[in-house]
Amino acid sequence: MALTGIQILKYLPKTNCKECGFSTCMAFAMKVASGQADIDACPYIDPKIKEEIAEALAPPIRKVEIGGDSYTYFLGGESVLFRHDKRFENPPLIGTFISTHMEDGEISRRIELYKKLQWTRVGITLRLDTLFLKDEGSEERFIEMVKKVRNELPWVALVLAGSNVETLKKAIEICNNFKPLIYGANSQNFEDFANLSLSTKTPLTKMVESLDEICSLSYRALKKGLKELVLDPGSQVLRELFEDLVIIRKSAIKSRFKPLGFPVITFPYRYTDSYLLEVLIASMIICKYGSIIILSDLKPEALFNLLIERMNIYTDPQKPMVVEEGIYPINGPDENSLVAITCNFALTYFIVSGEIESSRVPTWLLIKDTEGLSVLTAWAAGK
Structure with missing residues (x-):
């Protein structure tokens, strides 16, 4: 349950020291309660109390941070079902994948498309912002792919997928302070992936085949202290995908069901062989709660429309887009x-x-x- 400003004020020193940037402790408490200030700005609160307050104020869909430096991305952080209730906070990341089974020419083609496919709309730069990297059994080639992407696409958030924990650890080290997302945890390898996530302070994706399995793994993850998680519900058909996305969001927001209170990664190409239909599915996912959308390929005529839709859906409906006087x-x-x-x-x-x-x-x-x-x-x- 969210705390009020008065409840937060009880834990503050009440000295009005202004070190938090506000004139009084009461003003700071009200800003923290409304989500406009971070409780960490007060240096005099006990760390355990800070953690409890932060937990109570966390949005129903937890915010997960990936990337770093000038290119930090946030997933989740949502608190409403419909944008007109307040607004949608963090737009989904859109991209494609490369794998160790691909030929060098195809990998280079896709990387070059990331550089070329950029547009400016009402002063906003629209471009792809994530890339899914698959390790399908070749550690050396996978590491080379990670290095290549980091060197040539410094703004792109990486999703590292594989089954070998040691290989993933090496890839994370290459990323240095640019935090990737680990993909591939399931009920069989959960402990190894959870330990990797904890040791590298890297967000983890759970890949399962049903919402029941997601809930089970979420309980285990939360017990281990993992809080930055991303869900892949493993939906088998398109209708099931839509239902799962809605169930996850409604359960987290309406019922405050914490095991489902995390952002979701989606793969539209799983549900069709038609690129046109794949793009239509991606369009639905932008509106219905996906946080990462991985496409099978990159085509300008489709991507431009998806990026425009994303921009429009994730603007604040209560504030018009303006330029400074x-x-x-x-x-x-x-x-x-x-x-x-x-x-x-x-x-x-x-x-x-x-x-x-x-x-x-x-x-x-x-x-x-x-x-x-x-x-x-x-x-x-x-x-």
């Missing part, structure tokens, strides 16, 4: 150049600025804070 020089203007003014609705800004750029006329573009309203909307509302 200010003066924007376009095409090198001077004191004699034209001046244009428009609203701060992001889409309007990028349309207007794009037209000015293409005209090659030096212009000062003035952006006025209109609370994110477009020109026509503001006019219709009498503003």
Whole structure:
């Protein structure tokens, strides 16, 4: 059960030392309760109490961190079933896979596509952000693949899949401070994978064939102190996949059922041989709770639409997309150049600025804070 600001205040020193960045302990407690501040910012709380508070405030779908440095990604962290209730927090990672059975040319082709398939939409860069690496029995080749991907795709979050714990450990060491996700734990090898996850502080994926097995392994993982987990429900058919995704989210949020309170990895190609249908399944997964989506291949005409859908679904429905109020020089203007003014609705800004750029006329573009309203909307509302 979530704590209130008053309940959190009981554990604070009440000295108003301001070391947390807030003027009073009460203000800090209220921010922690609302999820806008981290309890770790207070240096005077007992670590055990901090852990208890953090546990009580954790979202129903736990947040799992992978990557690092400038490219840190979060999975999960969700607290609602529908985005209009609040918002969806962390967009799913989308990518494809490479394996040790693939030819060098195919591996290189896929890596090159990661570099090429990038678009800019309303000032946001859209690109693939994860890659699933399969070790199918060749340790040396797998290690080479990991090195190649880290060198050529530094922003891409890695999912390392294999059955040999020692090989995975070597691959994790290559990643250094860039935290990958380990894939492949099941009821037979769970202890080895759990120990690897604990020793390397790396998130772990449980690969099973039913929700019952997931619950069983989750209990074991939680008892061992593993909290950064990702689920693969092993759904056999498309309908079962949809049902499992909904059951996992509803159980975690409505019933606070902790064994299912983790992000989910999905593989749309398991359910069809048609790439078109695979993309349609991926589209459904973006809306219905997947946190990682692994595709069989990369095709620009499909990926662009998936990335646009992801961007739209994971924007805050209660806040319009805006740009900062200010003066924007376009095409090198001077004191004699034209001046244009428009609203701060992001889409309007990028349309207007794009037209000015293409005209090659030096212009000062003035952006006025209109609370994110477009020109026509503001006019219709009498503003």
